[in-house]
Amino acid sequence: MFGRNGKKGNYAYTVARVKAKKSLLMNEEDYSKMLMMTVPEISRYISETGYGKEMTDLAGRMSGIGLLEHATYFNMAKVFGSILTSSTGELYDMVSAYLDKWDVWNLKVILRGKSYGLDAEGIREDLVPAGSLGAESLDKLISLDTDDDIIAEFGRMTHVNFPADVLAAYKASGNLGEIEDFLDKNHYERLTESIDPSSRPSRLFLDYIGEEIDMKNFETILKLKAEGIYGEQVMKYVIPGGRRIDGRQLTLLANAESTESVLSDASQFEFYEGIRDALESGNLRDAVSGLRKYEIQKAKKFSHLYPLSVIPVIDYMIHKENEVRNIRMIARGTESGLDRETIKELLVI
């Protein structure tokens, strides 16, 4: 679907590059050090650990925590871009499909910004060009006048076909959620389609994505249940293709009338232990944090299994995203005066 060619892909070259980059990622000790720093100190520290160029480039336009957030995003986008351009064949297909979520993110930022009435510069500032669409393509989307044109152009650029019923629902309600939820489901659909399950590493990757879908679905069910929404209405937001939670279990979870009643149905899942306390106390935030921690542990477990496959590449990207999130959490938490214990709990290490 996305392939540059039908070949297998340059695993050795890309994995070697990714391994070198992975050694530069921050570890628990770095996060502990940063937890003791002020925001300017954190900025200086990350400038010395790989984010220096972006910090310098953006320093003319931004400052403080905003500079730090944008610089980390830009660094991530640059790194992902370089991985994508250096990979070929089926590896390119999988990496590209994995990074499509950033194209979807950018489309959401553009559509939301336009509907709010932001100018082009305001929208451009919030974009993270970490997907397949580069700055030029994103600029083209921003320059379009209407939502319809933007959606149609995005569809052309990324080969996404927006179903007529989704577009009609968006037209009727003006609710961007219709488009966004379709794109999020479509991302996972395309991602699973891009993975050829004939090899063991690809199957492992497929399983990982399946588990990610399970957790996303579980999170969606919890979010909606907290608002008193259950049953058929929940099923509309369920992403197909989960690994462990099948359709029957999803229906059971969706039909449970409260978060408490989800407990018994959820006890059979592998991630349950990590979120049991949060679910019992009805703390949705901790439950989601538990799911994220489980996800990163899962990625760590399989990362070293097949050195010459897509797995080390995806593992690196997951950890890079996590690093950016952790740096931001520490900096924003410190700036807002959150206590260290709370920030520590939020970190996914």
Add this chain to the structure above:
Amino acid sequence: MGSQDITPNRSVLLDLKKRIKLSQSGYKIMKMKRDGLIIEFFEVLEKARKMREGVSSDYDTAMEKITIARAVEGEIAVKSAAYALKTEPEVKLGSKSIMGMMVPKVEATSIHTKMVDKGYGVIETSVYIEEAAMAFEKLLDTLVRAAEVETTMKKLLDEIEKTKRRVNALEFKIIPELKESERFVKFRLEEMERENTTRLKHLKRKGEAAE
């Protein structure tokens, strides 16, 4: 009204008596209204105190949640979610009467919107952002209710002050002055009565002497 400006005659006395009666019943009603308003004020004061505590705690919760949302999801994601919101809260202003005094009745609609109707996607919008949005909706709801109670309290205070002034004016100025005027008219009428009797006696004596 100085008692010296009054023409002392019976009709004025009757009029004064009527006015005194009216003022005294007005004074009684005003005093009852003042006491009623004070009782109402203390009830509203208690409500306002609780409401202020509610605003304060809801504000703290909302700020904590938005801080965590900005930390975990980033400023860009939080801002972007805010841009997507479709519904805007509407505030309806009405009025209701407390002891004849009109106080505002504030009603807010479309404050609480379900996640599915907010305008952003359900699947990828994080629970941190949604919790922050819900906390701010709750804060707005409390603020609107607090605005109603606070305005009612201020209006009640003004009304109590006004009624107190009226009661005091009736008690210490109007009623005593009217009573003073009544006493003056009564005194003058009695005086005139006595003068009349004396004059009549004098005339009678003069007539008898002439006979």
